[in-house]
Amino acid sequence: MLNFLPMENLLVPIGGGNEIGASAYLYLVGGKRILVDSGIRFNPEDPYPDFSLLKSLSPELDAIVITHAHVDHCGSVHLLSSLYPETPIYTTHETAQLLSLMVEDAIKVRYIRNRNSPDEWREYRLLDEALSRLERRDFYDRIVLGDVEIVFYPAGHILGAASVGIFYGDSGFVYHTGDISLTPQLTTGGAELPSEKPTLLVSESTYYYSDRKFSREEAIEEFYSTVKETVERKGKILIPVFALGRAQEIMLLLSQGMREGKIPPLTVYVDGLAKEVSVIYENLLERELFNFYVQPAPRYEGLSFEEACMENLREADCIVSTSGMLMEGTPSFVYAQLLSKRSSAAIIFSGYMVEESFGYRLLHDRNVLRSFRCRIERHHFSAHADKGEIETIVERLSPEKTVFVHGYPNSLKQHGLNREVIRF
Template sequence: MSSNLLVPLGGGNEIGASAYLYFIGGAKILVDSGIRFSKKDPYPDFELLKNITPELDAIFLTHAHVDHCGSLHVLSSLYPDTPIFMTHETAQLLSLMVEDAIKVKYINDKNSPDEWREYRLLDEMLARVERRDFFDVVKIKDVEVKIFPAGHILGAASFLFRYGDSRSLFHTGDISLTAQETVSGAVLPEEKVDILVSESTYLERRKRFDREKSLEEFYSTVRETIERRGKLLLPVFALGRAQEIISIITKGIEEGRIPPFTVYIDGLAREISTIYENLLDKTFYNFFVQPAPFFEGIPFEEACEEKVREADCIVSTSGMLMEGTPSYVYAKIMGKNPKNTVIFSGYMVEESFGYKLLNDRRVLKNFKFQIKKHHFSAHSDDEELKKIVEILEPERTVFVHGVGNKNQTFNREVVRF
């Protein structure tokens, strides 16, 4: 019987709560610890984890999206002596992302003892973080872990595990071979691997992502809305998608593909964009694109109404219009005017208000604005995922982080290799 195992504790046959337990080469390693957008069951299966192993040798984080990092502080409290490895960029983004996830979780129970306990766990977890560069090799017992750029967002990493008698396993994390405006495409190992553990967000979805076509459709919607004197709402993921959309808007104005208009960046996207500017030495804010102003002393919804009056376009979190977030408030305000447009640009879970707006007529009847969906993926599509398999030529491929794929690996499933 093989002594090498993979057990998804979350993020197996789902997108959310990613957490992958490896028993590999005599080491016990956990990759990621995210949350799912469910109030009843937000965390990976920590109870199973503690039953399987009372100790971990290392924790590795692929990137700072909350479905991969949102419960890292809770995990670290269960294993306080375990080091946590991630890239420098991910470490800088991590605190803000987890802090915001905690804030959203307790949006209706502010300053509760549980909220302050989680902030304390976050501080303690950050003290255990060990930062590494891309292509660094971390040795965990007899296992060597090499860190590769995964594309996707700033700092996102894939991990190559070398173990045993010249065996290797490549864990992609969220990956994209295609370069974006803000990050280059993923870099793959030059050698073949024995085992490939791959994300599968868009596996078996036959539609190929045509970036130039998506750009032109996006610019066309922007032009039509501005020409009819409407306003735009762009709900975005704060990390990655916001900065990509900002870059696309700025590029469109500079190239004359869309007319000049005023854009406010609000919610967590405002702070994350400032971090991106510092880490990439690239300007995101300019004459047309500005961080949304603060309005002190007035209720939040009134402040949002004032910003809608001032700007032609609001780019704000959350990307799924989760209730209680700034973009949800903007949608309620801007949805009253049929000249306005909301543009979705990414994945939405069924629990989100954005999903309901797109799929539930009872919700839609309360909104008059136009609804558009222009896809700008930070994930590899079906064709790219198959290309990764072709390049790495694994003996076995294990698919995680997906829904409805025939070759999907399920949560709690024990994968022996």
């Protein structure tokens, strides 16, 4: 157990410090114990935050906060909640609707080779129990924990994503960005920063250590060009996507491109978990994502999954499917194998890759790339702040202290490491 003075304020990254995945950040502030996020890693050998460390540091928690519904931030919330069954879980209304689907799918993927095992059903039961502890809040509502108050700020990134403000003492203020972007997207606005000056700013750093700048306008034009060229040579297109956020953005971009005449009319099938997430997005946004050209991939009775994918490729010009990183065993991986020998086809990546993924190897391993005759392109539509945006956030907020997390640092200066005790 970590002993601390009543007026001592600490941050301990339990996961997601010097890495992307398993985000979990313990705050001891104003005498309260608050955990922000409880995610998973894409490494099946070590998927969870260090819950044993967390339990030893903080036998009880006053609040659990989930910033958004990507599984690297919420995928282990049911396991965390089972350790703290009396602790409420706070999140936004949108995240609450998306979280249950995303965590359930993460459980299903984890047990894909051991379906209906006792461990799988135990996790589903724990998820049901955790969902009963969710408390949904609007942006800018104040969650009062004695002398400490928690506020959600719009973070951009994806629908419902929140940055977390923690107010304590006479003027203390922690601002935890979560995954953040100042750039508006078709499915969500940009982040809205607080007016208060933080005592401590804790910022994601996914792209902070890269000098690459993201131009959304250039990425869209390059994307349309690749789609147009592929369709004109009668080739099929696969766009691997994250089910939550990226899939819906790509769907709207394809519809917009056809409407504006920048790409020819084409039939788009949306497959995998992206189908279900897109239905939730339509309800939350009160806006149609599916239309005459962009449709959910049909189901085929009596066909194997690979046969269904082959049928979809016969019917559609473009497949938008999960996973975005071409993880083995996912629908997009099957589609990629089917298209790999077609020189007229194209696979268009649109986002981040972890080194464990097949998509990363395809982009970086020449031996893997040689086995694919189809065109491989990457047009980056980032939902994260780049280095310039993060520097803008730091400059506008002018915090007393800054700590970076959720990234792979090329310098340890100002970066919070897993298990490190950070005082502020």
